[in-house]
Amino acid sequence: RERLGxxxxxxxxxxxxxGVEISTGPLGQGIAQAVxxxxxxxxxxxxxxxxxxxHKIYVFCGDGCMQEGVASEASSLAGHLQxxxxxxxxxxxxxxxxxxxxxxxxxxxxxxxxxxxxxxVFVDDxxxxxxxxxxxIKTARDDSKGKPRSFRFARISAMAPPxxx
Numbered sequence: 001r002e003r004l005g006x007x008x009x010x011x012x013x014x015x016x017x018x019g020v021e022i023s024t025g026p027l028g029q030g031i032a033q034a035v036x037x038x039x040x041x042x043x044x045x046x047x048x049x050x051x052x053x054x055h056k057i058y059v060f061c062g063d064g065c066m067q068e069g070v071a072s073e074a075s076s077l078a079g080h081l082q083x084x085x086x087x088x089x090x091x092x093x094x095x096x097x098x099x100x101x102x103x104x105x106x107x108x109x110x111x112x113x114x115x116x117x118x119x120x121v122f123v124d125d126x127x128x129x130x131x132x133x134x135x136x137i138k139t140a141r142d143d144s145k146g147k148p149r150s151f152r153f154a155r156i157s158a159m160a161p162p163x164x165x
Contacts, residue, residue, distance in 0.1 A: 028068025031088065034059035035074040038086040038148070045085075055085065056141055062091045063101050066109050078148045079117030086148040087140045088118075091126065110150075119147045 014023045022037075024030035038057045045053040065071050078086055090109065094101045110120045121139055123132045140149035 026068070026070075027064040028061075028066075028071035028074075030059055031061055031065055031071040032074035034086060034088070035078045035083065038078065038083040039081065041085050042081075042083065056087055057085055058087050058089065060089045060091070063094060063105065064096045066090065067096065067101075067105050072112075075113065075118070075148075076116050079113075082117070082146045083148045084146050087137070088113075088148070088150040089137075090150060093126075113150045117147060119143070119149045121149070 014020045022030070022033050024033060034057050041053060041055060041057060061071070075088075092109065096103070096105065098104070110122065113120050119140075121136045123129060123136050126133060143149070
């Protein structure tokens with residue numbers, strides 16, 4: 001459950017959460033928006049040079065987003081266009097609106113993204129291993145010229161913070 005005033009709400013709003021540039025609507029839409037921003041960034045880079053336009057687009061998503069067709073179509077396009085300025089961070093906590101993803105979603109998202117032409121990195125313990133998350137972001141940011149990057153991290157949904165039960 002979300003807490004009132006949280007800086008990490010389930011659907012962050014761009015005018016309420018610092019660092020969030022776009023508010024999204026339906027699940028999967030944020031991925032499509034990020035692909036559009038990455039395309040725009042590549043276009044600007046082609047017009048004005050890499051020295052001026054060398055930023056990365058980051059998008060955060062969860063299992064519900066990965067179940068949506070718009071996310072699949074946009075991700076396929078990103079792989080086809082080799083949008084190496086796009087980094088997708090996938091919270092693979094096996095939770096969707098109806099409960100566990102095993103109810104309706106058992107595909108390998110990593111294999112799907114590899115088939116789209118993405119470089120996929122996996123972090124085994126997204127609950128506690130901040131060093132591995134940091135390393136995955138650094139790898140995604142610095143490597144894979146010519147491919148969009150994705151990393152997924154396994155996480156237990158609603159895990160209590162350290163020191164709390």
